[in-house]
Amino acid sequence: MTRILLTGANGQLGYEVARKGREMGLDLAALDRSQLDITDRAAVADVVQQIAPDLIINTAAYTAVDRAETDSQAAFAVNRDGPRNLAEAAQKHGSVLIHFSTDYVFDGSQPHAYVEQDEVGPIGVYGESKEAGEAAIRAVTERHLILRTSWVYGVHGANFVRTMLRLAQERAHIRVVNDQSGCPTYAADLAEVVLRLAERVLNGQLQQDGYGTFHCAGQGQVTWHGFADKIFQLAGERFGKKPELIAIPGSEFPSRARRPANSALDCSKLARVHGLALRQWQEALSDMLDHLDRNA
Numbered sequence: 001m002t003r004i005l006l007t008g009a010n011g012q013l014g015y016e017v018a019r020k021g022r023e024m025g026l027d028l029a030a031l032d033r034s035q036l037d038i039t040d041r042a043a044v045a046d047v048v049q050q051i052a053p054d055l056i057i058n059t060a061a062y063t064a065v066d067r068a069e070t071d072s073q074a075a076f077a078v079n080r081d082g083p084r085n086l087a088e089a090a091q092k093h094g095s096v097l098i099h100f101s102t103d104y105v106f107d108g109s110q111p112h113a114y115v116e117q118d119e120v121g122p123i124g125v126y127g128e129s130k131e132a133g134e135a136a137i138r139a140v141t142e143r144h145l146i147l148r149t150s151w152v153y154g155v156h157g158a159n160f161v162r163t164m165l166r167l168a169q170e171r172a173h174i175r176v177v178n179d180q181s182g183c184p185t186y187a188a189d190l191a192e193v194v195l196r197l198a199e200r201v202l203n204g205q206l207q208q209d210g211y212g213t214f215h216c217a218g219q220g221q222v223t224w225h226g227f228a229d230k231i232f233q234l235a236g237e238r239f240g241k242k243p244e245l246i247a248i249p250g251s252e253f254p255s256r257a258r259r260p261a262n263s264a265l266d267c268s269k270l271a272r273v274h275g276l277a278l279r280q281w282q283e284a285l286s287d288m289l290d291h292l293d294r295n296a
């Protein structure tokens with residue numbers, strides 16, 4: 001019997017959970033989209049019945065924030081219906097479900113970091129579809145952990161850090177938004193926290209108050225411009241190339257979706273209840289760049 005079913009295994013986070021889970025010797029079935037499409041209710045039910053996992057970790061998602069604005073059907077299918085399918089199968093087989101949501105469930109108008117009880121109010125289709133996914137899970141099973149994270153980057157997949165490094169090779173000047181702030185989160189750090197929680201689930205150590213919704217992001221808050229500045233400061237030390245950064249307001253950056261001005265997450269509940277926290281974002285970023293450097 002396999003103890004953990006991981007969905008979306010080829011995404012930024014799924015890749016890290018699979019890699020670290022194997023390193024830790026966990027009994028884990030890591031399925032990518034071609035092996036399990038979470039929008040296929042019957043396929044989800046079949047796989048969960050066959051594998052009979054104690055825990056399902058869902059990292060599959062529709063994450064194209066701008067594309068979602070004109071492709072809402074697909075976004076809702078993956079971000080609402082997919083989690084509902086997994087929650088139903090988890091409930092039926094007595095499995096725990098760990099799922100990921102986003103800072104973009106908030107409207108961003110609050111001047112300080114968001115806590116779990118703050119009112120949600122997404123301002124784009126992606127955030128709406130993720131919020132609908134949270135609600136769908138809560139309606140089906142109590143045995144869930146919904147981890148809201150933000151600004152995820154890793155060595156695998158498309159993300160802001162890798163885009164900035166690529167642009168630095170192509171351009172002398174880069175324009176970056178300086179009126180939106182959030183918490184950069186290194187996928188490898190997030191995976192580590194998730195697997196610590198997974199171990200507790202498997203060992204039967206999760207108390208009743210261990211379930212529910214938790215904010216789980218890198219520590220500290222920064223604007224996209226500040227994030228880019230740090231990337232080039234650290235990368236410059238390694239790669240010797242630093243483009244000129246030009247700070248612009250979000251209104252000058254052509255994008256379909258509106259984004260929250262402040263989507264920083266307060267992660268103190270995760271620390272209080274589970275004793276878990278991610279590192280300062282700058283430290284994690286430095287590690288990620290080291291990793292890229294070693295594998296360049």
Ligand SMILES: NC(=O)c1ccc[n+]([C@@H]2O[C@H](COP(=O)([O-])OP(=O)(O)OC[C@H]3O[C@@H](n4cnc5c(N)ncnc54)[C@H](OP(=O)(O)O)[C@@H]3O)[C@@H](O)[C@H]2O)c1
Nearest residue numbers: 008010011012013033037038060061063100102149151152
């Ligand atoms: N990225 C961020 O900045 C960010 C911020 C906040 C929250 N989050 C949340 O964190 C979680 C992990 O995000 P991530 O950055 O790892 O996303 P990602 O890199 O975009 O990975 C998502 C994975 O889901 C797969 N997928 C899409 N539709 C699927 C389906 N119907 N069935 C099965 N798999 C499917 C994708 O496959 P394909 O590659 O084939 O499309 C991809 O491998 C998600 O819940 C996301 O909403 C991410």
